[in-house]
Amino acid sequence: MTAVPIQALHPYEVCIAPGLLSDLGPRAAALLPPRRAMLVSDDRVYPLYGPAAEASLTRAGFRVSRFVFPHGEKSKSLPTYTALVQALFDNDFTGGDSVIALGGGVVGDLAGFAAATYHRGLPYIQVPTTLLSAVDSSVGGKTAVNLPGGKNQVGAFHQPALVLCDPSLLETLPPAEYQNGCAEIIKCALLQSEPLFRAITENPVSRQWESVIAACVEIKGDFIQSDEFDTGRRRLLNLGHTVGHAIEAVSGYTVPHGSAVSIGMVTVTRAACRRGLCAPETLSALENLLAAYGLPTATDYTAQALAAAALADKKRRGDTLPLVLPEAIGRCRLEPVPVGELPDWFRDGGLL
């Protein structure tokens, strides 16, 4: 098993090994009082892995309740959040009782936000079941729901007590969800690791689950350790997300997060290249890698429309929004851009 320590204010481990799901109960009981646990999942994941998770928790002494909601980004919303905290209340959850997020990033962000806010904070455990949630969203304590006009607009920082990652759960992932996860892996490599970029160029991610997940978690852990509350360096993890989140919002949350981030990464890299801030080889290496993983690199949404939607970005301070710009594979920087200049940047990035 690989165990990656996350050195946050409340430190915890990301445990990665096939078969770990059956160990959920004992590992949870070692960290949390084995009282009540709310298993939160969506209606695609629960039938696959919910009963095994519940059985393991029950054997370890937890009294398990269940909240299962319709899959998809549209459920990462205030109405679903309200229903979840109401379920905690109706089932008499009190301080020290726990929440278990079994699913992808939608489940994790929603369950984490309920755990952060119900009774001003319950402990929770992340059990990621998508590649995207294994490499990114289950780690770092960003929890949130969307508003109709903006991504992750209502949220809190709340670190999990444990991330239990069982890569064998990824075997049932549809190909499109595998691709979405690869977008965040490519982000991580473009941002911080030329060796990871090379490794996933030479061998498909699917042949190296455990090592790729551990590599991404270690990189993310380093950003969290240095800037847990996203006031500076951690904002680099938003590479591709300024445009990506705007695409998600204007599409009414029909374009998946990974695909949107893929388009966002190419846009900022093209813009950086056009303005002489990165070499054309960096852009072509990125475009080739995204294409090799079947990820999109273009959109019909206009620069003007996406610049307007990007005003909702939480990185914005007044009239300035920092863009994350690649300088080379494994190196990026934050560039403060006046919001009035965003459409030009996006046009330089190839948008209409």
Ligand SMILES: NC(=O)c1ccc[n+]([C@@H]2O[C@H](COP(=O)([O-])OP(=O)(O)OC[C@H]3O[C@@H](n4cnc5c(N)ncnc54)[C@H](O)[C@@H]3O)[C@@H](O)[C@H]2O)c1
């Ligand atoms: N908190 C963070 O730091 C962070 C980081 C990155 C992304 N996110 C958020 O994560 C969300 C995207 O997460 P996602 O891509 O995991 O989406 P998701 O949770 O919607 O999962 C994608 C689809 O895969 C299905 N699925 C999940 N696991 C499966 C499995 N093992 N087998 C078969 N089907 C399975 C789900 O039911 C869903 O239909 C976005 O809301 C994004 O904003 C958050």
Ligand SMILES: O=C(O)C(=O)C[C@@H](O)[C@H](O)[C@H](O)COP(=O)(O)O
């Ligand atoms: O953990 C982070 O920090 C990230 O930025 C990771 C992103 O991949 C993730 O999509 C995150 O939810 C975006 O955060 P936000 O602060 O822009 O909502």
Ligand SMILES: [Zn+2]
């Ligand atoms: Zn993301």
